[in-house]
Amino acid sequence: MKFIDLRAQQKRIRSNIESRINHVLDHGKFIMGPEVYELESKLAEYVGKKYCISCSSGTDALLIPLIAKNIGPGDGVITTPFTYIATAEVIKLLGATPIFIDVYPDTFNINPDYIPDALNYADSIDIKAKAIIPVDLFGLPARYRLIEKYAEENNLFVIEDAAQGFGGSIRGKKAGSFGQCSSTSFFPAKPLGCYGDGGAIFTDDDELAFKMKSIRIHGGGKNKYDNVRLGINGRLDTIQAAILLEKIKIFDEEVELRNKVAKYYLNNSNTGFKMPHVPKKYTSSWAQFSIVAPSEEKKSSCIELLNKKNIPTMTYYPIPLHLQKVFSEYGYAKKQFPVTENISKSIFSIPMHPYLKKSDQNKIMEIINEF
Template sequence: MEFRDLKTQYQKYKQEIDSAIQKVVNDANFIGGNEVKELEEQLADYVGVKHCISCANGTEAMTLIMMSWGIKEGDAVFIPDFTFFSTGEIVSFKGATPVFVDVDRETFNIDTIQLEEAIIKTIEEGKLTPKVIIPVDLFGLPANYPEIERIAKKYNLLVLEDGAQGFGGNINGKRACSFGDAATTSFFPAKPLGCYGDGGAIFTNDDKLAELLKSLKVHGKGENKYDNVRIGVNSRLDTIQAAVLKVKLKAFINHEVEDVNRVYNLYNVRLNGIVETPSIPEGYYSSFAQYTIKLKNNDQRDGLQAKLKEEGIPSMVYYVKPMHKQDAFAYLEFNDQDFETTNNLCDIVLSLPMHPYLSEEDVDKVCDAIKEFMF
């Protein structure tokens, strides 16, 4: 059994993927080929925004936004404490200060009440200037953008949606990566829409921001790549990855998001009353980058993971350590009691196999093993 089954996906679309890759090889246009522009147009159309700017990976996508917004030393950027390291890393990389915020236990996403409290506290302390909120669409579920955008407007802050895991989700039909002032996603192979290497994209309706990003991602180019008008980086999505993503995007739209939600429902029915299953608020739709359950304590979580391993069932713990406890952020001062939910989640969460190609028989096998352990 695969945790995220890219092998079955490839076999299903082997002819189209192989043909798309071969075309790039035949054309020998490996950087900036037509497939890149076509993919960007298709992604922007799917998400429902004016511009999609592809780049090297999801981390670079967020870094480019930090560069374009001029985020610097003395600025405060508010991010959830329960997420992958890169969301905080890109803040420190620009010399700014990440301000970690505890999360909602039900959704795993940033707690909007504590977000506003953190903003007020930062303003009152007067040491940092609040600039940006970076909500994360954790495990495929969009964050509470209606409330986050209200808070951002109240305190004159920018919002960058980290949709690395959320691509394909929506809130009342408004798709992930269309929220805030800009949004980013990742095409890392295990993501909801993944390529066969690294890749990322930025989404925005801001024409000036889009033009600036196109310059920054290619060495700060002006009219051409030999006319350099600013300091930039080298962050391009290569043509082969774009060709693969074009094939995968069709499958993603046609059935994959629907299929992971089918698997979600299968799990929920079988695990109801056995363990704490994912909670999707009314009006929200998840792309289920992960299906994450909660156990009673660390011993029970680790025991269940060991049991699943014995049965040949893969599982993962996202995340074993909160952001505020990462050694890289040891220079920052925090009160551990401010992260009660995140600290608890790191001890009790367990992600089960989840992908569009998971059969009902496999779901039964996973759930039977869980029931056997629990009882």
């Protein structure tokens, strides 16, 4: 049994992907080839945004907008401590300060009601909070109506981190379309993934899109030797774009299949473990299916039994960001974000992908229900 079964997906579309790759090999435009622009057009249409700027990774998809907004020393960016390091890493890379706030215990997403506390904290350490990066954790979009309300009241630039949530939605509005700008990742394990690294940025803002396209290619202006600002080498290569063009054809179907797996898990749960919650009118893309055990001991026992039966598990995320050594200079302490810390001790994830057999789903739930 696979935690994520990319091979099963590949069997469906391998011949088409090989044809796409061969076409790139034939035309030889490996950097910013026609497939890149075709993909950007299709992704922008899918999300419902005016611009899609493809880039080399989900991390660069967060970094580029921050550079474009001149975020740097003396600035603060609000985000969650319960996510992958990339979200906060890009903030520190630019010399800005990550300001963490706690999450909801049921959705694991950032709790916007703590935004006023974050603003007060920023004032107390003499920095200016300029942006917020909510994360669509495990496939579920964050609570954007409330986030955007606070952001508008306090002049915060919102960057949606849709790396895990791409394919999800709120009231039919797609993940990747919230905030002034959104970012996603095409890392192979993501709901829509390529066969390497890749990412994309979405916005309706003409000026911001222009700047981000420039930053993506070394701050270029009229041509590659006209450099008008500092930038990075952040392009998506043509072969990865070609792969994604084939994968996006089956993406909606795969999200639907992921939701069927999740529905089976939820409907067949008879356990003291806390199952993930999807609010009404929200759709998750189920990047992961994560469960919270009643205790660390029960988590360990369940994982041990699952692994003995050759059922893989993962833990996202065992150490919250505010307790990571790399962020120690900011003085965050244990018990400062109790919901995050409690979740991180007892959460684990079980297999989730569109091709998971019903017999395997049943096997997994039979073991979990023993607890």
